[in-house]
Amino acid sequence: MAAIKLAGATVNQTPLDWKGNLDRILQAIQEAKSERVDILCFPELAITGYGSEDLFLSYWYPQKALAQLGKLIPFCQDITVAVGLPVRIQDKVYNTVAVIENAELKGFVAKQFMAIDGVHYEFRWFTPWEANQVIDFEFEGKNIPLGDLTFHHRGIQYGFEICEDAWRGKVRPGYRLRDRKVDLIFNPSASHFAMGKTAERKELFEYSSEIFNCYYCYVNLLGNEAGRMIFDGEILLTKSGKTVGRNQLLSFRDFQVFHFELEDKAQNIAPIHPKEWEFVQASALGLFDYLRKSKSNGFVLSLSGGADSSTIAVLVAEMVRRGIKELGLNEFVKKLELSFSPKSDNPEKELVGRLLTTAYQGTKNSSAETYQSAKSLAESLGAVFHFWTIDEEVHSYTAKIETAIGRKLTWEQDDIALQNIQARARSPIIWMLANLKNALLISTSNRSEGDVGYTTMDGDTSGSISPIAAVDKHFIQQWLQWAEKNLDRPGLSYVNSLTPTAELRPLERTQTDEKDLMPYAIIVEIERLAIRDKRSPMDIFLLLNDELGLDQTVLKDYIKKFFRLWSRNQWKRERLAPSFHLDEFNVDPKTWYRFPILSGGFAEELELLDQI
Incomplete structure (x- = not known):
């Protein structure tokens, strides 16, 4: 095999930012050329951004993407x-990778399998390509091959699996590429971040390099591209069932170029971090x-x-x-387009x-305990802290309301209404503060409380972004204990000493x-069994009865309560602010789990629990 250098380039793109997207690609190409890279692979849909949604369905959007490709070619x-x-070819849109060699377009490889689970709805936009099919596609007056292609470079034959293509078991394109005796497979991807997912990728691509007897190079998009999904920017090379090189994930930079020599010995391999570190890294970048x-x-x-x-x-x-x-103070502030001149010897805290x-x-x-907890944490972080009642x-x-209905409200009769009015009364003034500062108001609801509707609409759900709405409360409680020590955040000591409470009823209650x-x-x-695994109430009882060892009546009551509250509160989940996808699943109806707003609420299924 010829001695060549290849590289992956991850880029932080934004839909409709045509100039910015192209500039980041060109900067990455220039850096790769300065490193004498022979073959450079960008991620899936790098020119437009993966999160372009229904823009892909228009005629003009794919045409403009091709025009951007035309601008790019002379720089190669x-x-x-x-x-x-x-x-786009007539009424169908294909997800493709364009291959340019020495400023000449050699062909387009089309994706053969669409991602249709979880956060993905690719069949809405794209048509899968048929295996072994190749057509001519006219580009700038020339016929360019498009379809199921392989390419040669200095004695090396290489091909592509595009993201989902690699996850399709025995029917994946890699088996046909092996039959064509390729030396190298690229996988340009737009694979959303989830805690623990990179370990799954590593296992898959190490296995791929072994069964296909080739180098396997994976390249993912980077950053919070369009609002909800975060991409970790992973670049990975495997050979003979082992990782040869891997970059550091979740970078704050606009792009990263990570290069490899085609040799079997291990090169630069960044570690895989535990979920707690992944959570903070992905959330911070998001x-x-x-x-x-x-x-x-x-x-x-x-x-x-x-x-x-x-x-x-x-x-x-x-x-x-x-x-x-990662960026340095000046570059970090510049990217946020802020005017900031530190006046102390602790610019980090000052910038917070x-x-x-x-x-x-x-x-x-x-x-008094929660007030002290909030005040101490804000001061320890450097955040501005206000207090009012x-x-x-x-x-x-x-x-x-009492005047309108002609009676006094009481906790015995009006518990929920008296709780909710406190949560809702907080919303207008905090929104006002956000408006005055041209700032984003952050909603604080988590996934567990979203499951059962333990969240007040126009109260703790108020906000333009909800960063932890896809994370369960049990994880959050454990993470806070971890963060106090591992992130050196002593201000969390008060928080970690408290029992979670809404503090909406009188203290004596x-x-x-x-x-x-x-x-x-x-x-x-x-939740994992009902939402992730889509199990029935009876299945869940039988499984948890063996695993948890709870009293059967208590367990049945918990399951009934979960499903009744889940069904009753779908309308709340429909109204939550955009949230980051951070875990293996979430309950956001716009990105992962759709459920009818009106339903029978599992009535018959829950009745069956009383029969055993």
């Missing part, structure tokens, strides 16, 4: 470049990209002193810490104060979240 002298883009791409000036957060809002405050502070560490404004909005039902607003709303609902660890177990 003395290098071979593979770059992803959509191609917040950074959302902030800069939305052209906002910072974040505003209603900081209750509890687990959810405290998690988010730490994630914003970690965004600043990690961004400065510039970007994060918090407020503790107390009532007569709030405790909303009792006057709550009293005003309550008095108007000793309200706690798990007393209102059930243990969060149980919600996680039911």
Whole structure:
């Protein structure tokens, strides 16, 4: 085999940012050429961005992508470049990779399998290509081959599996590429981040390099491209069942070029981090990209002193810490388009104060412990901290309703209404603060509470972004304990000493979240089986009865409560602010799990539980 150098280039793209997307690709090509790279592979749909949604269905959008390809080709002298883009042929759109060699377009490889599970709806936009089919496609007056192609470069034959192609078992294109005796397979991808997923990829691509007896090079997109999905920017080379090289993931940079020599010995291999580190890295990058791409000036957060809002405050502070560490202070501030001149010897903490404004909005039902928790955390992070009470607003709303209905409201008769008015009364003033600062208001609801509707619409759901809505509360509680030590965040000590509570009932009623609902660890177990695995209530009872060892009556009651609350609260999940996809599954109806707003609520299925 000839001695060649290949590289993957991950890029942080944005739909409709034509100039920016092209500039990042060209900068990566220039860096690769300076490193004397022979073949450079970009991710899937790098020219447009993967998250272009229904723009792919238009006639003009794929045409403009081809025009961008035309601008790109002259910059590919003395290098071979593979770059992803959509191609429309009559009424069908194909997800393709264009291969350019020495400033000449050699062909388009078309994706053969569409991702249709979880967050993916590719069949809505793209048509799968048939194996072994090749046609001529007219581009700039020339007929260019398009379809199931392989290519040669200095004695090396190479081909492509595009993202989902590699996950299709015995029917994947790699087997046909092996029969064609390729030396190298590229996998340009737009593979969304999920905690633990990179370990699955490593296993798949090490296995792929072994069964296909070739080098296998995987290249993923980078960053929070369009709002919800985060891409980790992984670049990975495997050979003979082993990893040869792997880059550091979740970079704050616009692009990374990671190159390899085609030799079997291990080169630069970045470690795979545990879920706790992945969570903070992905969330920090997701917040950074959302902030800069939305052209906002910072974040505003209603900081209750509890687990959810405290998690988010730490994630914003970690965004600043990690961004400065990787980019340097000046470049980090420049990318956010901020005017910032540090006035202290702790610019990181000072910048957190510039970007994060918090407020503790107390009532007569709030405790001194949660106030101290919120205040101490904000001060330790450097965030601006405000404090006010909303009792006057709550009293005003309550008095108007009491006059209208002709009676006093009581906790015995009107519990939910009296709780919710406190949560909702906090929303208008915190929104006002966000508007004044041209900042993003952050919603604090988590996935477990979204499951069962333990969240107040126009209250703790208020916001333009909901970073942890796809993460379960049990994980958040464990992560906070981990973060206090491993992220050196001593301000979390107060948070970690508290029992989660909404603090919406009078203090003498000793309200706690798990007393209102059930243990969060149980919600996680039911949720995984019901939502991720799509099991029936009876299946879940039989499985958990063996695993958990709970009293059967108690377990049945938990399962019934989960499904009844789940069915009743779909409308709430439909209204949640955009959330990041961070775990293996989520309950967002726009990106992962669709459920009818109106339904029979599993009535017959739950009745069966009483018969055993």
